[in-house]
Amino acid sequence: MPLPLPSTPLDDFRSRASAGLRRVASRAARATLTLRAQYALAAVSFLHAAWTTSLHLRVEAEGFDALAPSYALCAELWWLLGVAHLVGAFATGVPFLLWLHGATALTRRLGGHALRWSPRAAVWSFFIPVLGIVWPYTVMRDLHDVLAPEGAPLPGPVARAGAVGYRDVAMERPMATFVTHVLRGRTGAYRDVVLERPPAEALPPAPVGAWWTTFLLATAVDRIAWVLSANGEEPSSLAAAGGLIAAAHALKFVAALRAVAVVRGVTARLAERHRRLCAAPREVLVRLGITELPR
Numbered sequence: 341m342p343l344p345l346p347s348t349p350l351d352d353f354r355s356r357a358s359a360g361l362r363r364v365a366s367r368a369a370r371a372t373l374t375l376r377a378q379y380a381l382a383a384v385s386f387l388h389a390a391w392t393t394s395l396h397l398r399v400e401a402e403g404f405d406a407l408a409p410s411y412a413l414c415a416e417l418w419w420l421l422g423v424a425h426l427v428g429a430f431a432t433g434v435p436f437l438l439w440l441h442g443a444t445a446l447t448r449r450l451g452g453h454a455l456r457w458s459p460r461a462a463v464w465s466f467f468i469p470v471l472g473i474v475w476p477y478t479v480m481r482d483l484h485d486v487l488a489p490e491g492a493p494l495p496g497p498v499a500r501a502g503a504v505g506y507r508d509v510a511m512e513r514p515m516a517t518f519v520t521h522v523l524r525g526r527t528g529a530y531r532d533v534v535l536e537r538p539p540a541e542a543l544p545p546a547p548v549g550a551w552w553t554t555f556l557l558a559t560a561v562d563r564i565a566w567v568l569s570a571n572g573e574e575p576s577s578l579a580a581a582g583g584l585i586a587a588a589h590a591l592k593f594v595a596a597l598r599a600v601a602v603v604r605g606v607t608a609r610l611a612e613r614h615r616r617l618c619a620a621p622r623e624v625l626v627r628l629g630i631t632e633l634p635r
Contacts, residue, residue: 353625354618360446361614367439368607374432375600381428382593385421386586388414393582396575437463439603443610444483450613451628452486477552480602484546487609492616493624543612546605551598558591 392414395407404411444459457465457479465475565584572578617625 350622350625353630357446357450357614357618360442360449361611364439364442364446364610365607367435367442368603371432371435371439371603372600374428374435375596375603378428378432378596379593381421381424382589382596385425386589386593388417388421389582389586389589392418393579393586396579396582399575433466436599436603437466439607440479440483443606444479447483447487447610447613449630450610450617451492451625451630452483452613453629455482455486457482473556477548480546480548480552480606484548484602484606484609487606487613489543489609489612489616492613492628493620494616543608544601544605546602546609547598548602551595551602554591554595554598558588558595561591562588 395410395414399407441459441463444455444457444462448455448458462479462483465479466472468475561584565581565588568577568584569581572581617628617630
């Protein structure tokens, strides 16, 4: 029985990098799932706020007594939605921050030395007063930019398994999602072999600026609406506050959509960096300053 070949440091690097990417991808899937659950919560909250606004607009014409059962049901739903928002914030925030921590750590170990944020600093940026308005966007923007595909060279073509000789040349990029097309000449000379190298597949966009702007706008509108609701006594004032609350939930829906796009886009860039580096020779890794194996 043949003995297994001993692994080299480069093989160990590729194995650890692949394991790290699988962890990040798993966290990204969980974060995306919980963010999508926010779609439904934001939609239901929008409908509830719109219904509440309609009740405030109708109360002057129909009287409070006629609308009392609707107001009672509206109040019960408001309490249930409040609890759902608290639970949802925790259930969404934890997977998202775990993904961010893992993505930041793996990026730094895959040559992202220009990233000035440590995994811990990236997570804490969301909780620092005042600076938390700007720093989360800066963290995500820097992470996105450091993972630009141009930061690592494309892997060179290698002979595909099954090629039997230079007259049957078949080339492909290792670990790529596409296969290099080959136009083989028929004169029998190796110079007649022509290789087409299509560019790497386009990565999904990560609208970092749009995501954070929408999130901040939703938060600001929500705060204004609750101040108006707490201080308002007239039905018209309460109706205006209800309209703003509905607008805030609509913005939260859009922010959740864009957050999913950000998670997918950054994870795709990280996967592309992993693909390129795991197919790169040792000289490329040394040139990129990769000295620590991903854990």
